Amino acid sequence: MTHPSHTHSTETLAPLHIHEVCVRDGFQIEPVFVPTERKIELVNALSRSGVAKIEVTSFSSPKAIPALADAEAVMRGIERVAGVEYAALVPNVRGAERALACAVDELNLVMSASASHSQANLRMTREQSLAQFAEIVAAAAGQAAINASLSTAFGCPFDGDVPADEVLHWAARLIDLGITRIALCDTTGMANPAQVRRLFHAVTERWPEVTFTAHFHDTRAMGLANALAALDVGITHFDASLGGLGGCPFAPGASGNVCTEDMVHMFEAMGRDTGVDLDRLLTLARQLPDIVGHPVPGQVMKAGPATRRYSLPG
Ligand code: COA
Numbered sequence: 001m002t003h004p005s006h007t008h009s010t011e012t013l014a015p016l017h018i019h020e021v022c023v024r025d026g027f028q029i030e031p032v033f034v035p036t037e038r039k040i041e042l043v044n045a046l047s048r049s050g051v052a053k054i055e056v057t058s059f060s061s062p063k064a065i066p067a068l069a070d071a072e073a074v075m076r077g078i079e080r081v082a083g084v085e086y087a088a089l090v091p092n093v094r095g096a097e098r099a100l101a102c103a104v105d106e107l108n109l110v111m112s113a114s115a116s117h118s119q120a121n122l123r124m125t126r127e128q129s130l131a132q133f134a135e136i137v138a139a140a141a142g143q144a145a146i147n148a149s150l151s152t153a154f155g156c157p158f159d160g161d162v163p164a165d166e167v168l169h170w171a172a173r174l175i176d177l178g179i180t181r182i183a184l185c186d187t188t189g190m191a192n193p194a195q196v197r198r199l200f201h202a203v204t205e206r207w208p209e210v211t212f213t214a215h216f217h218d219t220r221a222m223g224l225a226n227a228l229a230a231l232d233v234g235i236t237h238f239d240a241s242l243g244g245l246g247g248c249p250f251a252p253g254a255s256g257n258v259c260t261e262d263m264v265h266m267f268e269a270m271g272r273d274t275g276v277d278l279d280r281l282l283t284l285a286r287q288l289p290d291i292v293g294h295p296v297p298g299q300v301m302k303a304g305p306a307t308r309r310y311s312l313p314g
Pocket residue numbers: 028058059060061062063064065089091092093094095096098110121122123151248249250
């Protein structure tokens with residue numbers, strides 16, 4: 001059996017979990033500072049859209065990521081809705097302390113699968129990231145869940161190919177720390193669907209007890225194809241960004257994440273249950289150009305869903 005997810009027609013299809021990252025991955029790269037109040041309003045509205053998790057902000061150095069320098073104010077300002085998980089990106093022990101002080105539900109620990117992106121984004125070696133994570137896992141016990149996001153897991157804009165064995169190595173090291181949630185991230189849209197199928201198949205075969213999330217960027221227009229490839233090998237957790245905003249400021253050429261409402265539209269059209277209210281997402285996505293001051297990549301927000309009908313002219 002090579003594709004564990006190949007479902008028989010009588011089998012119930014697993015519900016999908018959508019993680020909204022716009023307020024973090026999306027806003028971190030915007031040249032304008034989105035006012036704290038608008039971030040809070042957007043998180044509060046997203047909380048009522050049916051997404052399973054919202055990455056609210058990032059407790060990175062405000063010098064590295066000035067767009068999210070208001071992390072505490074945003075995290076403390078939002079209304080939490082039962083059933084929604086509120087996560088924050090954390091690069092180091094200092095970030096974890098700040099996030100725990102705000103009682104985040106999940107620390108999303110970020111490290112790179114490739115040596116050069118690790119230096120560019122975090123000014124640490126991968127071993128140094130892991131040493132920080134070991135401390136964080138101990139400090140967070142009983143307080144917050146932990147996800148680890150492996151950036152550049154499908155390719156690095158500096159180092160090029162990132163061999164699957166290397167990704168498996170870093171995943172194994174994270175799992176050795178007791179981490180049970182891992183996102184494989186295609187930071188600059190270098191993944192292709194065949195590679196996605198192979199890598200997610202390999203990790204889910206080896207660690208069936210770990211929850212793996214797919215985190216794709218649409219930099220080279222393969223984002224939705226990659227999401228579908230991950231779905232095909234049984235992945236049910238997906239990061240995505242409203243309007244298709246997003247990108248790592250320390251990865252040359254980075255651009256937007258897979259667009260949440262476009263991905264939800266695709267999955268729902270295929271008969272998969274995302275739990276998300278597409279109309280609500282579309283309403284929110286259409287506010288983004290005003291918030292960030294430029295058009296955004298989302299497609300369904302422009303065309304309307306495929307269920308849209310026009311009256312015949314004349
Ligand atoms: N939150 C707030 N401040 C932090 C911090 C954190 N998580 N980590 C470090 N700092 C502060 C230090 O206190 C120090 O402040 P000072 O200059 O006033 O003394 C300063 O930042 C430098 O600290 P240092 O440990 O030397 O960090 P660095 O400059 O080597 O940067 C990181 C390391 C990890 C903090 C930084 O590269 C970073 O935040 N990267 C995250 C990038 C990111 O979020 N990318 C997008 C997601 S993919």
